[in-house]
Amino acid sequence: MNKDLLVNKFEAIYVASQEKLRFFFAPGRVNIIGDHIDYNGGKVLPVAISLGTTAIVRLRKDNIVQMSSTETKGKVRVDLDKEIAYDKRAGWGNYPMGVLHFLKATDMPIFGADVLFTSTLPIGAGLSSSASLEVLTGFTFMTLAGKEVDRLALAMLCQQVENDFIGVQCGIMDQFAVAMGKKGQAMFLDCSTLDFEYVPFQTGDYQLLIMDTNSPRELAGSEYNDRRLQCLEAVGVINSKRPIEYLCQATFSEIEELIEDSNVQSRARHVVWENQYVHEAKEELEDGDLKAFGECLDASHLSLANDYEVSCYELDVLVDAARSFPDCLGARMTGAGFGGCAIALVHKDAVEKIKTYVGGRYEAATKMEARFYVCDVVDGVHEV
Ligand code: ADP
Numbered sequence: 001m002n003k004d005l006l007v008n009k010f011e012a013i014y015v016a017s018q019e020k021l022r023f024f025f026a027p028g029r030v031n032i033i034g035d036h037i038d039y040n041g042g043k044v045l046p047v048a049i050s051l052g053t054t055a056i057v058r059l060r061k062d063n064i065v066q067m068s069s070t071e072t073k074g075k076v077r078v079d080l081d082k083e084i085a086y087d088k089r090a091g092w093g094n095y096p097m098g099v100l101h102f103l104k105a106t107d108m109p110i111f112g113a114d115v116l117f118t119s120t121l122p123i124g125a126g127l128s129s130s131a132s133l134e135v136l137t138g139f140t141f142m143t144l145a146g147k148e149v150d151r152l153a154l155a156m157l158c159q160q161v162e163n164d165f166i167g168v169q170c171g172i173m174d175q176f177a178v179a180m181g182k183k184g185q186a187m188f189l190d191c192s193t194l195d196f197e198y199v200p201f202q203t204g205d206y207q208l209l210i211m212d213t214n215s216p217r218e219l220a221g222s223e224y225n226d227r228r229l230q231c232l233e234a235v236g237v238i239n240s241k242r243p244i245e246y247l248c249q250a251t252f253s254e255i256e257e258l259i260e261d262s263n264v265q266s267r268a269r270h271v272v273w274e275n276q277y278v279h280e281a282k283e284e285l286e287d288g289d290l291k292a293f294g295e296c297l298d299a300s301h302l303s304l305a306n307d308y309e310v311s312c313y314e315l316d317v318l319v320d321a322a323r324s325f326p327d328c329l330g331a332r333m334t335g336a337g338f339g340g341c342a343i344a345l346v347h348k349d350a351v352e353k354i355k356t357y358v359g360g361r362y363e364a365a366t367k368m369e370a371r372f373y374v375c376d377v378v379d380g381v382h383e384v
């Protein structure tokens with residue numbers, strides 16, 4: 001949304017004041033490769049993307065925080081002198097309220113302010129609009145308090161919001177990527193130890209295309225829990241012969257020889273393969289071998305679809321259609337699966353053609369409209 005329009009909206013919602021307006025931005029994120037291995041001791045490779053959430057903010061003279069969003073109805077009002085607790089009626093407002101709740105617990109001063117959020121991210125599509133909103137809120141209020149922001153601590157606080165305030169048992173990847181992102185760089189991250197390094201995401205004449213199934217991720221929650229249990233089972237079986245902490249430490253021969261349940265065996269196979277693909281993809285990026293990098297994306301999708309069984313018809317249609325296009329180097333679903341988004345690496349000159357082609361195939365196959373986003377790899381949360 002353009003800045004003047006946003007300011008007009010802000011002024012229409014809140015009482016005028018002499019305090020100056022400030023703007024903050026937090027990106028969304030997409031995981032390039034490495035899905036369903038963050039909880040298995042594997043590496044992930046997310047990037048912060050140019051789609052994101054913007055906050056327009058003005059300090060107040062009292063201890064009240066008011067928050068609205070152009071994306072949804074309802075003004076949220078928080079009295080900073082009182083306990084900030086989860087409130088079902090506050091809906092979306094619980095995300096920023098949770099951040100204020102945990103910030104308060106750190107003894108950081110929080111100042112009263114009026115806030116309007118707006119977003120270019122599709123909400124609930126797997127591009128982490130929630131982490132973007134959380135990290136943005138934290139960064140905004142820390143900056144208003146004149147604090148130097150420790151980005152890693154901010155990511156951890158926001159993960160705690162999602163886990164303990166909202167009640168979603170996610171890992172650290174989303175909040176990490178939104179807080180720590182760097183322009184033109186992917187993050188090669190171990191979600192259990194928080195060891196990480198930046199890897200140049202230089203794709204030359206190729207461009208990251210996000211393809212959104214635009215379909216609800218209904219099964220995502222229950223199937224996710226199921227997979228986690230199967231991974232624990234696999235670790236248990238292998239542990240009876242050799243101590244391992246995480247499934248990623250298993251070898252293919254251990255998986256074949258020790259695990260009898262064929263489903264559990266497939267899940268474990270995906271985890272170990274996927275972790276290898278992440279390492280390979282990182283190396284190919286560093287070597288600038290985009291063709292080989294694209295092959296890692298393809299292989300990862302097949303592993304997620306066939307062995308881990310977390311893809312779905314809609315995601316497969318998008319990925320298959322993109323891959324059948326000569327100017328596409330590789331494509332895969334990304335995130336937890338069962339809907340949400342897929343990514344493709346496509347030639348810059350062919351983006352429009354691919355969108356039309358894949359969009360047409362998708363509509364014919366599903367009677368739904370896919371959404372496409374071309375985005376750049378950008379810096380993490382910052383003031384603008
Ligand atoms: P994802 O993070 O993949 O987009 P989630 O289900 O985790 O999906 O989070 C989506 C929720 O986050 C929305 O239902 C809403 O409550 C909240 N949210 C995210 N961005 C905004 C925004 N800009 N304005 C209001 N609420 C938002």
Ligand code: MG
Pocket residue numbers: 128129130131
């Ligand atoms: Mg989310």
